[in-house]
Amino acid sequence: AQRVTQPEKLLSVFKGAPVELKCNYSYSGSPELFWYVQYSRQRLQLLLRHISRESIKGFTADLNKGETSFHLKKPFAQEEDSAMYYCALVTGGGNKLTFGTGTQLKVEL
């Protein structure tokens, strides 16, 4: 069965420090992975999709099939990055997202 694991409930870093939010997945098919972000009092929104290999707001994520990981990284954290981050895997022929439990990122001054 498919599963997404985000081992850290809370990650606290100082402004300007590097950030790495961990995500590991378990899926027998070809994975399609996303990172979603939820800022305070806002709706869940798409941050990154692995297939497009883009960088959004300085964040990048590389799919590592050998380690079954899709960690989210940013070299220098900003205060406005504080939010809840969810890693998600597309399954069911593209019809459902399997989410991790989320990591709360707190960027301190």
Add this chain to the structure above:
Amino acid sequence: NAGVMQNPRHLVRRRGQEARLRCSPMKGHSHVYWYRQLPEEGLKFMVYLQKENIIDESGMPKERFSAEFPKEGPSILRIQQVVRGDSAAYFCASSPGTGFYTYEQYFGPGTRLTVT
């Protein structure tokens, strides 16, 4: 484009009552998904619908829960005879269903259901 709309944002029901949650997808989107988020957990898929069709309801509890997406009007998630364990945030998402970004789902603000 107003985005995915959900109402009500907050809903309080007593045990045994019915809860109706509404979702209007983004303009041009014909695919709707419902997810449930229990406290301290991630979002869990419930059901995937297209207009007038339930495509995948593998995440729906077998009893008391139903969903529809009629030809006209919003998608409705209906919970009959609510129990305390139904208290959760219910999110709706929509996607265009075609094209390169067919997997990209846009989320509504959610409905927080509290059962007293």
